Amino acid sequence: MESLGPVIQTITLIWAPLSRQIDYLKDLDSNMASLISEMTKLKCKREDIQTDIQAAVRAGQRTTKQVENWVEKVLNIESEVDSIVAEFNQRRQRLNRFHRIVVLRYKLSRRVAKMLRDVKYLSAEGVFDKVGTSPLLPMVIEMPTASTDGQTTSEQTLEEIRRYLHDEENRIICVYGMGGVGKTTLMKNINNQLIGTQDFDAVIWVTVSKDLNLGRIQEQIGSKLGLNFQNDDHEWWRCMELLGKLRKMRYLLILDDVWQGIVLEEIGVPKPNAQNRSKIVLTTRFIGVSNEMEADVQVRVKTLSVQESWNLFHEKACKAVLLPDIQSLAMEVVNECGGLPLAITTVGRAMRGKKKKELWINAVRALRGSVPDIEGMEPKVFLPLKLSYDHLQDDKIRACFLYCSLFPEDYNIEVDELVIYWAMEGFIDIVDSLQDASSQGHQILERLKDACLLEASSEVEDHVKMHDLIRDLALWITSSPSNEGPKFLVRAGLGLMDSPDEAMWKEAEKISLMNNKIEELPVQPNCPNLVSFYIRENPLLRAIPDSFFELMPRLQVLDLSHTWIVSLPMSLTSLVNLRALILKCCKSLVEVPPLGQLKELQFLDLSFTTIRNLPEGLENLVKLKQLNLSFLGRVTVIPSNIISKLSSLEDLRMFGTYVNWAKEWWIDDASEAMLGEVATLRRLMSLEITIQNMDCLAHDVIKWQWPTLKKFRFYLGRGKHDSPSSCDKLVYIVGLACVSFPHGIGAMLNHTEALILENCRWLRHTPQLGGDLRNLRELYIFKCFGMDCLVDWTEVGEDALQCLETLHLNSLPNLKKVFDGQMPCGGLRKLRLLHVSCCNKLKSLFSSSMAEQLNQLEELRVTDCEKMAVIIEGEALFDNALSNLHDLRLGGLAKLTGICDHMVDLASLQHIAVCDCPRLMKLPSCYGIQKIMGEKEWWEALEWEDESTKSFFRDRFYRSVWVR
Template identity: 35%
Template structure:
């Protein structure tokens, strides 16, 4: 009996705990739910705090820690569950027609509330984050120039590296004449400092003559992975300062200073706050080093006679046995040890016969001094010689057109081409495809001559600031007729424009446009980024009767004046980035217009009047995401169109007038354009894949066709087709483009559909370079 009693007692002990908890679930269910509600309220408050920190970090371009993202998701999940428990309390379920409480429901509520309190306590305990984010890693620092390890440059490089190792030196000045190779040298120093772990990050920004604080701040922020939403310079400076202090040791390269730069206004640590931040600055003037309180000043000197000859011989491909060797040595000596002059002259004369070398030497010896601030008087004549030996007049004019942009500007080759085609620079091209080939040939020729440089951005080139100074001086001659007043504090419209042919006032602060200026010979007018005025006087262009190129990009204009007879010769019109522009119907009268570029605008409609542009060859609506209406029978009337860029704008094409009321543009309008060679388009209706279209797209040289609702392909390939859900049977145009594509993107397409595509539809994939498939 004692054993039985002991057994019963032990069983009772085992069962007591669960039974007690079950009774508590049932009896105290309401109290448990209320207690849970209080804890969840505290959790919500904690979540709000964390979310505000996350939002601030995201605005600063920082990377949110994974544990924080997981915590927020878990909080959201438990909130949904507890809201369900609260609803259960409100229902107050009863059974037996309301005569008896629903014990099962109460038990479940009590048990679930008790369990969730444990989860909530855990989330409250783990939600006290010291940091919710980490700064995004800086983009890798890659020098763009070719560093030649000659005696002078190597000596200067070693001195700069030695100065970096001295932690007490916060600001290091590197100075020397224009074209001596300062930028290339400090870029190599930055790379070596990063490789040898002398610093954690290297950031380089070009300051230039026009100290645009917002641009400098923007470039620094981009390279630090920081995103600005603020436009106020002081706020941006504060954000930059905080971001830079997050790095243990950062090396900042400030390239091409012409005057003192206030580091505090930019957001760069200085003085007592500069710990962990070293600065290297380059300038052509030693006095700027003193203005910036540089603690160490290092001069980059010209090359020695032997180093000059070695560099010249390499670039001109002169061999020791050449009969022109003695002549070549004299030419090399005339370059006075300046690397930029040596390289440009050598490449200009490479492969030329003896008489041309002799003539070049005479020109170099007889050249007169020029007065360009910061440009050595000897350097001017060397660069002008390279210009003279470019060859064709087209190449020379292409070179001069590159100087109309600001210093250190990434020049879009497509924009350059549109200016030059508008001016009819290319005399023997028949279409824009041939113009593309010509401009790329000219750009490569100028790059080979070291008169243009590669850019970090695809489709762009840059111009060395010294080369640009010389180009502006050449371009200002009467026969070329350029007037370039870019990035200067210009507040009044320039006078004496009677002989001016090309006028560039980009980024100036002119507050009002004159009515009208007298510019009888003006053929190109560039007014980009001039934000001092918001409207164009109706008679502004009355005195510009031969104008063929007009660029008003990134201005504050909201509308255009009615197309007057004075613009009857206009060939190229650029309105890119004009965010306030409300419509373009007034352009219908520009019957000779060939290029209309409205990239990145907020226009909502392509009106019927655009169909009057019977000579239009390029229509560029890239990035106009608000475009939701294309009037019917507009696109089909542009029968001379060669390029249509609508990839990330309008996509609501009707298959073929299927709307019934004729209020929307149809896809077969695009297909009817027989001259198209470039087509970037997004299509929403997959049924277009089965539509047999009247036109033939065999002429397409570049295309990016996206058939899906959201997003747009950002492929680097010239020929890309992206499809979401294939509709069979495919039409001939789809098969043609699929077979000609270099990249295929298939989204939500099954494996069986891919097999069907290749086998049953007979699509050949021999030319495919890339296949991106996402099921």
């Protein structure tokens, strides 16, 4: 028996694995059922998680890598399980031999068992705390700034700041120095140098400014972190949101222009420490702020050396400083600037090109004048800056400069709005017209920008800003201690809940309380000197006291726009010197008192209000120059003989106001105004008006003073008018189902520069509208489903479309020809841009003879025209055809075989983009090409004359799926 022991042990060792293999054979069906069951559960879990992913994406989040990887694994295993199940079902039906059953069943059973283990493991792994996280934001946003190259002092300071940013000891760094010394410039350079590095997860720039506003600081930080705070969000809630974000990252927070200590915890900024390795840099004019904010280290920004100052001044003032009689005086001027970069730049530009010795002597005298009474800043900032103010041409330009200080600090001021405000204030001589005043205002604006007293906004196009130091200068000039200028009371953008003490109003000539949260005004403030009162953008202001205006005998400009007042008090009628009344966007305003007594009124803006009727006495305002009645949703009727009496009117705006104008044959009915009344305004130069019914476009429209109208925009029809054109003279026709059009339309088109036609279903061709189209520069036609031909040359004059530069044709399903007939010589001679899209019956665009005259065409774009076979049909083109075309885009043209039936030479072509044009097998001859964009498959299928040609173009090909 003892001899059997090893045998039994051997059998046992063999039986254990053999038993497992036998289990594979007998457990296949049960394992397959378990696998299907577990896979069903896993699919449900995957679908639930994908639903969560979609919700996170809609909330602006991105999916975590862990979740993405899990979902991908599940999708892969689903495919494998489906394959196994299919194989199981198939083989169970077909197997009929014992040995094959055993072998195949064994193999399949092993796969099923392994797959069951994998499915269970994935199911257990699919538990996540969250599926989404914050989207990736740019680490650093580049900021425009001046270079410090060649300024050794600045470069040394930059190196010192960089050193502190990378050490382990100093967490809060204070960069301090006098105003205008270049602290912001240095930090912008630091910011830009961090682009492309991995030093921080986020670099956050915040402009704090003099008037501390914690809510605004929170908004700036939040926007950099992808948090979109609302105006009514509580500061505490914002604080918690910011803390949650910043605790998870290594950040650099740059607090620029700090005037007082900030409690970081109140904002929601965790203090930098060894764990988060974050940094805070603050710039300030006052060393005390550094102590209040417990800075670890202080970096002083020094003024420029004498040589650096001279180099900068020479750059700004140009060659005049080197003249023998002037150089020593220029050195004195530079010395008086004290090495302050802002002062040097400002004074240098003010003296640029000045070659008279007396001007330089006077500059030195001015810089050495009496010290302005402003603590700490006066001798080294205001005197140099004030030199630019003193050198302005006259008092009106100075007044325009001072006026800009009425806006809040760091405010982006719209240029056109600023100029019209200057006109309201009387700073600009309105000699002939508002248009001349606008030109004069823009000229003044450029002078102020050239003198560095205003600067173009880097945030918003066509806006300007006042540097905070320059604004401080203006406010000092207009303050009570100064005898330099008018007296201003400015409390703009401070978040005030209450208006300033009434005693402060008495001396003021201009009061600006704009952009606050004021709810109540004084009952009867005594303002004998007040000329201008601005309380715009106070959304909590709902009422004005009845006697508020009674003691304001000199008031000329009143701006109540963007408030929620419901009505105006009768005391408004006592303002007999009022020149401007601005009520724009007072969306709760339903009633305005009679205005007939305001005989001096020149500017009246009632746009976006909810008044039911025009104010009584409007016809008595014979000096009115600008009237804005746009978007008056409740005004549908204008009584007759009101508009016609506004004999001085130059600018009338009625966009979005649907007035029921009387028809021509109702001329005996005196209750409603006819559109012809507008035509009687002999001084009218700018008109913007919506006309919903063309029946009112009578014959007398032909007699309008079209040469006098320098700018007009007619919006005909009821609908949304989104104009793509910036032309001064525009006609936009939308949604009109007319076969014939009034003669008034033709009169308009004789003078218009831009024509937009949208959803005019019965319009077959443009001559149907009337008019000669000789002045038309831009033509846009959208969704005119009945149009079959744009222009038949036999139906228009020889000078039609001779000025056309831009042509857009979109969604014209019945358009068979763009142009028909023989184009006259000179037709389309100025066409520069042509876009054609979704015109499914077009087979070509031009005839060859027409293409030979399009010598100014620069950009051609043709997309989604399913029958387009060639762009140009007919005979071979001359060599100079389309001689200026340098941008060609073709997309969604399934039948396009070529640009032309013959080989065409497009020598000026620089860019080609092609997408979804499978039959386009050859490129035109274009050896000046710089870039070809298209799908790889299209490129590889192109036919070439020889290998060298293919090689030439290959170097210019960029694989791209062009999005049309």
